[in-house]
Amino acid sequence: MPSFKKSLIRHIATSTVLLSTLAGMQAPAFAGAGHSGGHGGASTDIGMPGQLSDVRRTIRIVMEDNFFDQEKIIVRAGETVRFMIENKGEFVHEFNIGTAAMHADHQKEMFMMMEHGALEADKINMAMMEMDMGNGMTMKHDDPNSVLLEPGQSAEVIWTFPKDTELEFACNVPGHYESGMMGKIRLQ
């Protein structure tokens, strides 16, 4: 499994996303992975990857088992925010920006990842993430609105928020969202 140092990750991350363990995989292979591309959510504007030059504010988010250190996030409509996310827990956690419906869809996919062994409680099995799931899709987890982190890993997400969508940040690892590992994003 590839393993990167934090500094390297941050460097790679300057433009859009970064998913430490998935660096280098660019193709958006899992189009329905819980964002605007699929599952009938095409019209929902959840915002888009932002540019570092537009960032005026950084929000630090710490992941624990199984909760975020913040209950909600308040941002200005249209604002570009840099999230610095650190997994201080002993389990794999996700930070994902989307609507409640997108998270619900994505939870099904993450459940399948776990069922198939691509995702374990405390590690990500990269080789399996790339396997064809029998429906032409893989479980690659490389969407710009989310990062999936193993224990001890850190990452950044730079995101430009839309004007007015009801968004949540969430961890969609099976059972975590339901356990309360999510929060509202209030757009002002």
Added chain:
Amino acid sequence: MKKRIVLRALLGALGTVMLSAPSFAATYDLTVDYVEIDTGTMKTRGIGYNGSSPGPTLRFKEGEEVVINVTNNLEEATSIHWHGLILPYQMDGVPGISFPGIEPGETFTYRIPVSQSGTYWFHSHSGFQEPDGAYGSIIIEPQKREPFKFDREYVVVLKDKHPHSGERILRNLKMMPDYYNRNQRSLGDFIMDVRKNGLGATLSERADWGAMRMMPTDIEDVQGFVGLINGMSPDQNWTGLFHPEERVRLRFINASAMTYFDVRIPGLEMTVVQADGNNVQPVKVDEFRIAVAETYDVIVQPKDDKAYAIMAESMGRSGYGFGTLAPHEGMRAEMPELRKEAPLLTMADMGMNHRDMGHGDMGSGETGKGDMAGMDHGAAPSGNSAMGNAAMDHGSAGSMPGMDHSGMAGMDHSNMAGMDHSAMAMGNRADPFYAAGSGLTPKAANGGKFLSYADLKAQKPLYADRPATREIELRLTGNMERYSWSINGVKYEDAEPIRLKYGERVRFKFVNETMMSHPMHLHGMWSILDTGQGKWNPVKHTININPGTTVYSETEVDEPGQWAFHCHLSYHMATGMFRKVVVEGGPAVATLKNGN
């Protein structure tokens, strides 16, 4: 007596067991009393605590020492066992093993250093006081933040309340083991089966059952009960209030004498976060089966402004508990349709169903069909060696070791490349903790996910994983004809204690040679249930072993003293499925300290 406890007992009696006013008092006073138990349709004299049955919810805090003064107002000796609590053995409350018991009029002072957190319960360990109503719940607040969030919580204690006293029930069972079995097979059933299966097959099947001295309807020894939720019958409709969108933690405790319940809340998914007081990695289910003495904590998030039913049907479908989660007072959820069809035990539950398990059939994608009952595809490769099927001798049911399912529990995820994905309906794999083809294998009422032991993974392993130092085989045995139950064919009064050495890690091999499920409870030390998941194996205080299966659990022998180890079905325990465990060595045990 503390005012708060009285208040809570009153609230409990009124059915509003809201736990919003936590009490961290280090001292509790409990009285053991004769009480009236009113289920709406029957009033019986029973036994309770502080004037009511169930007794109060005791709320402790991890790290504190609690002092509990128990005063016996009965005309017979009593005791309280703190089920699942790790404590000095003299405080464990088993007459004849931990202490002599509490005589009428006497007050015994328990001192318990609270070293754990979670949902537990307490009950009398004397005679049939527990079936007669002597039980209550315990909540222990953790020192650290829990790995889940909730806005409110309720204890949901399940109980099989029977019109007969425990003593009378056992007398009747001894006289006629099928006294409480309503669904005996009749001549009519026989004729139907002959038509369907032919005379030869039907006769041979009947002969097999006769040799086992069992009937396929022997799932519940004691029928004719009413299911209670927090002391309230379905008519009395225990109700827990919520605001829509809130996360509600439900702490399910099965305080029944004999009955397993299948629990669901139609319209809500339940996220299981704790089992037997220990956090588990959260798993979302539609329904779960709770064995006698187990606890499960679930989180639900009702989103609509409507009443939801808490439905607890007994495993044999002979009774049910019912309550409501409601956004306002005075609501009653619509009762879901009862699943009338009682499950029938099969030859698999005798440990006999090995005839059609040719491995060539596996992986065909035909899950949930006939005898195969959906073999666990992922585990098939590792399960093969454990299933010595062809050699099974159907004539020797009594000594049949049963299938070894231990090898099937652990899904080796690294090895799944060739899996048939079409067969892998989400969450619908067969449960490896039931014999393949077992009549007891549960199915969710809505066709969704039913919790299995295989789903339970420790959130934070309590012990480092290490190989066991030795294995002890415990065959769960019984003679239904005489209503006597035993371990390795020997009843408690004729048995030597099980001797363990302080510091060892012992592996118990439970081989269920009977046709009933047995919830085995080791006092004083944890049981690490082997689900084949290594360090993630969950830690429990009660391990259910289904008919025709072998289940392993391991125990780090880290508490000195002597302990009880028994089947938690009241009438199985009382007739001999019980052992004393003696831990040799270890730190000197302090002399008994109490208020006497």
